[in-house]
Amino acid sequence: MAEPNIIGGFGGGALIGLAAVLLLAANGRIAGISGILNGVMTSPSNAERLWRLVFIVGLIAGASLYRLLSGALPIQLLSGPLMLAAAGVLVGFGTKLGSGCTSGHGVCGLARLSPRSVLATIVFMGFGIATVYIVRHLS
Amino acid sequence: MILIASFIAGSVFGLGLTISEMINPVRVIGFLDVAGQWDPTLAFVMAGALAVSLPGFRLVLRRPRPVMAQEFHLPTKSKIDSRLLTGAAIFGVGWGLGGFCPGPALAGLAAGDPAIYLFVMAMVAGQWTATRTLGE
Numbered sequence: 001m002a003e004p005n006i007i008g009g010f011g012g013g014a015l016i017g018l019a020a021v022l023l024l025a026a027n028g029r030i031a032g033i034s035g036i037l038n039g040v041m042t043s044p045s046n047a048e049r050l051w052r053l054v055f056i057v058g059l060i061a062g063a064s065l066y067r068l069l070s071g072a073l074p075i076q077l078l079s080g081p082l083m084l085a086a087a088g089v090l091v092g093f094g095t096k097l098g099s100g101c102t103s104g105h106g107v108c109g110l111a112r113l114s115p116r117s118v119l120a121t122i123v124f125m126g127f128g129i130a131t132v133y134i135v136r137h138l139s
Numbered sequence: 140m141i142l143i144a145s146f147i148a149g150s151v152f153g154l155g156l157t158i159s160e161m162i163n164p165v166r167v168i169g170f171l172d173v174a175g176q177w178d179p180t181l182a183f184v185m186a187g188a189l190a191v192s193l194p195g196f197r198l199v200l201r202r203p204r205p206v207m208a209q210e211f212h213l214p215t216k217s218k219i220d221s222r223l224l225t226g227a228a229i230f231g232v233g234w235g236l237g238g239f240c241p242g243p244a245l246a247g248l249a250a251g252d253p254a255i256y257l258f259v260m261a262m263v264a265g266q267w268t269a270t271r272t273l274g275e
Contacts, residue, residue, distance in 0.1 A: 002165070017195065057149065072250075084261070091240060093229055096269035106185060133172070
């Protein structure tokens with residue numbers, strides 16, 4: 001295992017928090033990525049779809065900038081394509097059903113002290129931990 | 140102006156995801172692997188995010204309206220229901236299996252890896268299915 005990335009983690013996390021504050025302050029919107037992505041598909045108006053699309057383009061641009069400056073993105077896949085496809089379906093379905101993900105509930109919801117988000121965060125963390133436990137230590 | 144702000148917010152978010160390595164399944168699964176060699180990195184990512192968003196949200200929400208929009212669009216649901224809990228559980232399983240959640244997966248498209256395209260397509264399919272199933 002690589003050494004914990006404490007400084008990068010905290011600093012990068014602070015940037016995530018800052019991005020959420022920026023979006024709220026400027027657009028009045030919650031930076032919940034699952035909701036933003038879903039809204040690109042299901043929002044009723046062009047304006048609603050457009051700002052979301054632009055946000056996602058920005059997401060990819062920010063990561064691209066990092067890649068440009070450092071040479072590579074710090075991504076190491078641990079699952080094969082079949083597992084990734086299954087995981088993707090579950091993440092998509094679950095975040096829509098549960099109205100949020102790590103950014104929507106975990107960053108924004110907790111920042112608003114939302115009881116729904118506190119509970120959702122505990123639940124997805126718990127199930128994430130249980131899943132990894134089963135995959136890594138029981139099979 | 141809203142579009143410029145959206146782009147900037149998205150870019151800062153994307154930079155945050157990469158610098159924090161939240162985009163890295165190794166860090167995510169390492170954090171979730173409490174019984175193994177536990178990697179606390181993600182805890183620091185959440186701490187950093189909340190260190191900014193908690194006070195930041197409080198400050199921003201004191202204003203009558205956002206800077207570039209007419210009103211704040213905050214979630215309106217208040218009930219803790221089975222959809223919330225079931226959805227969170229399903230999401231948690233998917234997160235644990237792949238090590239990706241929506242933000243990192245989308246940002247990860249910048250890597251140009253077909254496996255990540257696959258995840259994103261599957262994620263979109265999952266969202267779409269849920270939308271139809273919920274009758275929305």
